[in-house]
Amino acid sequence: xxxxxxxxxxxxxxxxxxxxxxxxxxxxxxxxxxxxxxxxxxxxxxxxxxxxxxxxxxxxxxxxxxxxxxxxxxxxxxxxxxxxxxxxxxxxxxxxxxxxxxxxxxxxxxxxxxxxxxxxxxxxxxxxxxxxxxxxxxxxxxxxxxxxxxxxxxxxxxxxxxxxxxxxxxxxxxxxxxxxxxxxxxxxxxxxxxxxxxxxxxxxxxxxxxxxxxxxxxxxxxxxxxxxxxxxxxxxxxxxxxxxxxxxxxxxxxxxxxxxxxxxxxxxxxxxxxxxxxxxxxxxxxxxxxxxxxxxxxxxxxxxxxxxxxxxxxxxxxxxxxxxxxxxxxxxxxxxxxxxxxxxxxxxxxxxxxxxxxxxxxxxxxxxxxxxxxxxxxxxxxxxxxxxxxxxxxxxxxxxxxxxxxxxxxxxxxxxxxxxxxxxxxxxxxx
Numbered sequence: 001x002x003x004x005x006x007x008x009x010x011x012x013x014x015x016x017x018x019x020x021x022x023x024x025x026x027x028x029x030x031x032x033x034x035x036x037x038x039x040x041x042x043x044x045x046x047x048x049x050x051x052x053x054x055x056x057x058x059x060x061x062x063x064x065x066x067x068x069x070x071x072x073x074x075x076x077x078x079x080x081x082x083x084x085x086x087x088x089x090x091x092x093x094x095x096x097x098x099x100x101x102x103x104x105x106x107x108x109x110x111x112x113x114x115x116x117x118x119x120x121x122x123x124x125x126x127x128x129x130x131x132x133x134x135x136x137x138x139x140x141x142x143x144x145x146x147x148x149x150x151x152x153x154x155x156x157x158x159x160x161x162x163x164x165x166x167x168x169x170x171x172x173x174x175x176x177x178x179x180x181x182x183x184x185x186x187x188x189x190x191x192x193x194x195x196x197x198x199x200x201x202x203x204x205x206x207x208x209x210x211x212x213x214x215x216x217x218x219x220x221x222x223x224x225x226x227x228x229x230x231x232x233x234x235x236x237x238x239x240x241x242x243x244x245x246x247x248x249x250x251x252x253x254x255x256x257x258x259x260x261x262x263x264x265x266x267x268x269x270x271x272x273x274x275x276x277x278x279x280x281x282x283x284x285x286x287x288x289x290x291x292x293x294x295x296x297x298x299x300x301x302x303x304x305x306x307x308x309x310x311x312x313x314x315x316x317x318x319x320x321x322x323x324x325x326x327x328x329x330x331x332x333x334x335x336x337x338x339x340x341x342x343x344x345x346x347x348x349x350x351x352x353x354x355x356x357x358x359x360x361x362x363x364x365x366x367x368x369x370x371x372x373x374x375x376x377x378x379x380x381x382x383x384x385x386x387x388x389x390x391x392x393x394x395x396x397x398x399x400x401x402x403x404x405x406x407x408x409x410x411x412x413x414x415x416x417x418x419x420x421x422x423x424x425x426x427x428x429x430x431x
Contacts, residue, residue, distance in 0.1 A: 001025045001052065002032055003075040011071020016060050018051065018072060025057070026050040034077045036110055040135045043067045082107030084122055085157025087226035088183055093219040093354075099398060101390070113137040116286050118181050122162040129167060133174030139209070140171070141284070144180045146189040147200040155189060165200060172207025179283050180211045184239070186231050198246060198259060205254055210283035213243065214262040220355030230357055236269035256280050263292045264360075267323055288360075292324070295419050296331045302420030307427065309340035314430045315379025319369055321361035322348045324385075332419065339423065347373065353397060361385035366399020370407055381429065382412040389414055 001023045007013045024032045027041035027049050041047070045066050051058045062070070082105035085092075091105050109124060109132060111117040120143045132140070146152045149161055156162075171178060180201055184190055189197070201208045215231050222228075231239070243259050250258035257280055266273055276282075276297055279290035320328055325348035333344050349372050351358045353365040362385065373382065382404065394400060404412040417425060 002034060002038060004072045005075055006073035008071040008073075011069070012062060012064060013071040016062070018060070019053070021053070023052040024049060024074075025052050034110065035074045036077075036113070036135065036137070038074060042070050077110060079104075079106045079111055080108040081105055082120075084120055086120075087155055087157060088185060088216045088218070088228060089157075090217065090219075092225055093221050095221045095353075098396070099394075101392070102396065109137065109140060112140045112142075116141050118143040118287075120156055120162075121164060121167050122156060122158055124167065129170055132171060132176060136175060138175065139177040139179055141179050141181065141287075142168070143183070144197060144201065144211075145182050146193050147197045148193050151189055151193050155183075155185070168201075168204055168208065172204045176207070178204070178208045180208055181284070181287065182211060182213045183216055184213055184231075185216045185228055186235055187229075190235075190239070195246075202250065202254075202258065205258065210256075210280075211259045212262065212284040212287050212289045213239075213259065213265075214287060214289075215264055215268075217360075218355075218357050220357075231268070233269055236265050237271075240265055240269055240271060260284065260289045262288045263290070264288060264323060267292075267327065273327065292327055296327075299332055299335075299419050303335055306423045307339065310342055310423070310427050310430050312430060313341045313343070314381075314426060315343040315345070315377075316381040316383050316426065317345050317347050317373065317376070317378040318383045319347050319349055319361075319364070319373075320385055321359050321364055322350060323359035324361055336422070342423075342426065343379065345376075345379070347376070362387040363396065364388055365397035366395035366401075366404055367397050369395075370399075370404055373404075373408060378408055378410055380410060381426075382408060382410055384412055384414045386414065386416045 004018060004022045004024065005020055007018050007020060024038060026032060027038065027047050028044065030037070030041050032038050032041065043066060045064060047062045049060045049062060051060060084107065089105065091103055094102055106117060107119050107123065108117065109119050109128065112119045118141045144164065145155045147165060152164065153159065168178060182189065182194070182197060184194070198211060201211055215236070216228060218228055218230055240261060243261055247257045247259050250256065257278065260279055260283070263273065273293050273296065276293055279293065282290045282294060285291050285294060318328070318333065325346060329346055333346055336342060336344055349364050349369050350356065351364060352368050354363055364385070384401065389395060401412045401414060415422070415425070
């Protein structure tokens with residue numbers, strides 16, 4: 001069952017007298033366990049809804065248009081936890097003393113469908129697989145890492161054979177589109193193991209529509225954990241060349257490239273960022289696969305229409321991680337600095353909290369940013385990178401943007417808008 005938290009005025013639910021606190025037990029005889037169940041079964045023209053209110057069970061019969069909203073808000077779904085012990089899991093690489101939420105590992109196909117979370121499917125039941133197909137919860141994002149059973153068990157920290165390929169077969173035959181992820185660990189799931197993984201997944205195309213390859217990320221907090229290392233620059237280069245050959249084969253056979261390397265490979269190897277044709281439909285852009293290329297292209301399209309001048313002198317300090325700094329400087333900031341009255345100082349922040357190998361902007365913490373800004377003239381504004389705050393508005397070390405503001409004496413803003421809107425944003429601040 002699921003609880004109604006709000007009833008929209010003027011809605012079907014309001015006309016029927018449904019109330020916050022009512023619990024939906026069944027719709028058309030089907031048990032309702034979460035928001036997805038409710039939306040799926042309530043989409044019909046005629047529905048019978050069994051409601052629990054206090055000690056009473058009430059039945060409501062509703063006639064409406066197909067997919068017409070009943071008009072209620074429902075309690076949030078509780079995310080299911082992960083029972084794996086992946087050797088590269090970031091949760092295990094957090095230091096002690098952080099807030100409790102940062103030690104929670106999620107493994108929930110519903111959140112994969114809704115928000116693009118990656119799931120391994122190690123514990124998904126046959127009933128849940130049937131539900132995914134029945135409700136067409138597509139696409140899903142799957143952490144594969146390796147299809148060779150022994151290596152997959154090693155990487156996921158499990159002892160049982162989880163029959164991944166059987167589950168994939170069931171899902172794609174049921175019309176579910178899957179996007180696979182490989183976190184590449186040098187000496188473990190690269191080489192022949194990687195080639196086998198790609199070959200095994202290619203058999204399910206177009207059900208398995210894409211494979212994203214991401215280099216393993218390691219913090220300095222790995223005491224007593226499985227021994228791993230990051231890629232050398234030579235290994236990054238070799239991987240780019242090797243996947244290039246695979247991709248050309250896939251393009252010829254499938255009409256798409258199928259395998260896509262994360263931006264991090266190219267940046268750390270010193271390669272230019274591929275053009276947009278490399279990424280087909282940017283299937284896994286939120287996983288850092290093509291995100292930088294998309295940002296550059298959107299900015300370049302918008303830049304000719306940007307104003308050549310802002311109303312008065314304005315200086316901002318642009319905070320970023322070490323990984324994105326060179327590309328931002330070359331592709332974005334060098335052009336923005338041609339705008340009269342606009343001064344921009346780029347500040348790549350070294351991640352001392354997690355260690356030098358963690359270079360992405362989204363894992364910067366408040367204290368590191370402050371310590372590397374405190375002795376600088378930061379100007380009128382500090383611009384913080386997207387996704388640097390958790391959903392609760394906190395940095396990973398519990399700082400808030402207002403903590404930075406108080407210490408630095410200037411506004412500190414997380415810029416989550418499309419980058420092509422940056423001058424419009426600055427202009428509004430400068431008005």
